[in-house]
Amino acid sequence: MSDEPSNDGQRFDRLPETAEEREVPGRATREEVLDWWNERFEIPPETFDEYTFWEKGAGKVWVLRGDTANPISVEGLGMTFLRTRQEHWKPTTNAVQRFGREATKNVVELGAEEATTFAAGEDQELDWEGDWGYLIAAHDVAGEREPIGVGLFLYGELRSTVPKGRRENLDALSE
Amino acid sequence: MNPLQRYLPLVDDEEAFLEACDRPLPYSVRVNTIKTTVDRATEALDDEGVGYEQTDWNPEILRLTEGKAGTTWPYFHGWLHGQEEVSALPAIALDPQPGETVWDTCAAPGSKSTQLSALMDDEGFVVANDNSLGRLSALRHNAERLGVTNVAVTNKDARNFSLKPFDFDQFDRTLVDAPCSCEGTCRKNPDALEKWTMDHVHSVVGIQKGIIRRAIQATRPGGTVVYSTCTFAPEENEAIVNHALETEDCEVVEFDTPLETSPGITEWEDEEYHPSVEKTHRVYPHQNDTGGFFCAKLRVGGVAESEEGEA
Numbered sequence: 079m080s081d082e083p084s085n086d087g088q089r090f091d092r093l094p095e096t097a098e099e100r101e102v103p104g105r106a107t108r109e110e111v112l113d114w115w116n117e118r119f120e121i122p123p124e125t126f127d128e129y130t131f132w133e134k135g136a137g138k139v140w141v142l143r144g145d146t147a148n149p150i151s152v153e154g155l156g157m158t159f160l161r162t163r164q165e166h167w168k169p170t171t172n173a174v175q176r177f178g179r180e181a182t183k184n185v186v187e188l189g190a191e192e193a194t195t196f197a198a199g200e201d202q203e204l205d206w207e208g209d210w211g212y213l214i215a216a217h218d219v220a221g222e223r224e225p226i227g228v229g230l231f232l233y234g235e236l237r238s239t240v241p242k243g244r245r246e247n248l249d250a251l252s253e
Numbered sequence: 254m255n256p257l258q259r260y261l262p263l264v265d266d267e268e269a270f271l272e273a274c275d276r277p278l279p280y281s282v283r284v285n286t287i288k289t290t291v292d293r294a295t296e297a298l299d300d301e302g303v304g305y306e307q308t309d310w311n312p313e314i315l316r317l318t319e320g321k322a323g324t325t326w327p328y329f330h331g332w333l334h335g336q337e338e339v340s341a342l343p344a345i346a347l348d349p350q351p352g353e354t355v356w357d358t359c360a361a362p363g364s365k366s367t368q369l370s371a372l373m374d375d376e377g378f379v380v381a382n383d384n385s386l387g388r389l390s391a392l393r394h395n396a397e398r399l400g401v402t403n404v405a406v407t408n409k410d411a412r413n414f415s416l417k418p419f420d421f422d423q424f425d426r427t428l429v430d431a432p433c434s435c436e437g438t439c440r441k442n443p444d445a446l447e448k449w450t451m452d453h454v455h456s457v458v459g460i461q462k463g464i465i466r467r468a469i470q471a472t473r474p475g476g477t478v479v480y481s482t483c484t485f486a487p488e489e490n491e492a493i494v495n496h497a498l499e500t501e502d503c504e505v506v507e508f509d510t511p512l513e514t515s516p517g518i519t520e521w522e523d524e525e526y527h528p529s530v531e532k533t534h535r536v537y538p539h540q541n542d543t544g545g546f547f548c549a550k551l552r553v554g555g556v557a558e559s560e561e562g563e564a
C-alpha cells in the first residue's frame with residue numbers, strides 16, 4: 079500500500095476548498111462544484127453557503143446541511159448530489175428536485191404529456207435549441223414550475239435518467 | 254391467544270376498542286415542508302382528484318378520503334410521505350429545534366426521522382440509526398426523496414451506540430421509537446395479533462431497556478428523550494419508563510397532545526410503577542380512529558448549560 083492519500087469507499091471525506099488544498103488526486107473541490115452548478119444551471123454559489131460537500135467512493139459527491147467531523151465513517155451523510163470524475167458531471171434526481179428550483183439556465187419545461195413520459199423513465203424526441211448534455215426537466219404543478227429530474231439531451235432526444243426506484247406512471251396534469 | 258383481551262381492563266369502552274381494532278386504518282400522509290407548503294401540496298392533490306381532509310390537530314397531516322396518494326405528482330416530487338396519523342406524535346413531543354443535534358435510535362424506515370428534519374427546517378444534525386441494514390436502505394430512499402440534507406445515517410446497535418465518529422459528545426434530544434410487539438398496528442397488519450406471544454414481549458423488553466438507557470446517557474443534562482411504541486403492553490411501556498427512572502438520572506415530564514389520550518398506568522398485574530408515569534400518554538384506536546400508541550417524554554437530569562449561572 080502506498081502512503082499517498084487516496085479515496086476510501088468506506089468513509090466520507092470533505093471536499094477540499096480549492097485545487098491547492100487537494101490531497102487526493104482526482105477529487106473535485108468545493109470551488110469546482112459551486113462553479114459547475116453556476117455555469118451549468120445558473121444556480122448561484124450562495125445557495126450552498128450553509129452546506130458542505132463530501133466524497134465517499136470515487137466521484138460520488140454528497141451534500142450535507144452544516145458540517146461534521148472529517149473524515150467520518152457513517153452509512154450516509156446528507157443526500158447524494160453529484161457524480162464527478164467523469165467527463166460530464168451528472169447531478170442526481172433528488173439533488174435537482176431539492177435545489178433545481180433556483181436554476182435559470184438549461185431548464186427544459188415539459189408539457190403535461192412530456193412530463194409523464196419523463197417521470198416513467200422513458201426517452202422522447204424534443205425540440206430544444208439550448209445546450210446538449212444534462213438538463214433539468216421541469217413542469218408546472220400547483221401553479222409553479224417544479225423540477226422533475228435530470229434529462230440527457232443528445233441528437234434531438236431527451237433521455238430520462240430518473241432511477242428505476244423513482245420511476246412512476248403518473249397521470250398527465252390538465253394544462 | 255388474542256392479546257387484545259389482556260388490555261380490556263385498561264380501556265374505558267371495551268366494545269368500541271375491539272371494534273376499532275377490527276376496522277382498517279384510515280390512510281394518511283404528512284406534507285413534507287422541506288420541499289413544499291401545505292397549500293401547494295393540497296392544490297396538487299386537488300388537481301389529481303385525490304380527496305383528503307386536514308386533521309383538526311395538525312394541518313400537515315392529511316387523511317385521504319378518496320383515491321391514493323402514492324402514484325401522484327406531489328408524491329413523486331417528495332411533497333408527501335405516507336405516515337399514520339398517530340405516528341406523528343413522538344416527533345412533535347420531542348420538539349426538536351433548528352440547529353440542534355438529535356439522535357433517532359431506531360429510525361428505519363425513516364418516517365419520524367424525516368419528520369424531525371422537517372421540524373428543524375432541515376437545519377442542525379439528525380443521526381438516524383438502525384441496526385437493520387435492509388431497513389436502512391428504505392430510510393435512505395425516503396430521506397432522499399424527501400430532500401433531507403441534515404442527516405447522518407448509521408447502522409449500529411443502539412444499546413451500545415458510540416459517538417466517536419462525531420465532533421460532539423452528546424445529543425440535545427433523542428427519540429427512542431422502540432421495536433415492540435406492535436399490537437397497536439393490528440388495523441394495518443392483523444398479523445401482529447396472530448404472531449403475538451408473551452415470550453416475544455419478554456425478549457423485546459430487554460432490548461427496549463438497553464436502548465432507553467443508552468439514549469439517556471447520550472443526551473445532555475436538561476435534554477429531552479422521547480420513548481414511543483405501538484403496543485398496549487405495559488411491560489413495554491410504563492415498565493420501561495419506570496426502569497429508566499430507576500437506573501438513570503431523568504424524570505417524566507408532561508406534554509400536551511392534540512389527540513385524545515389516556516394517562517399512563519401505575520399498576521399492572523403484580524407490578525407498581527412510579528406515580529410520574531401517569532404523565533405518559535396511551536392512545537387507543539377508538540379514541541381518534543388511529544392505530545394504538547404509547548408516548549413518554551423524559552427530561553435528562555442535571556443542569557442544562559443554558560441554565561448554569563442563572564441560579
Ligand SMILES: C[S@@+](CC[C@H](N)C(=O)[O-])C[C@H]1O[C@@H](n2cnc3c(N)ncnc32)[C@H](O)[C@@H]1O
Pocket residue numbers: 358359360361362363364365366382383384385388409410411412430431432433460464
Ligand atoms: C418501530 S420501528 C422504527 C420506525 C421508525 N422510527 C419510523 O418512524 O419509520 C423499530 C426499529 O428498531 C430497529 N431495531 C431493533 N433493535 C434495535 C437495536 N438494538 N438498535 C437499533 N435499532 C434497532 C428495527 O430494525 C426497526 O427498524
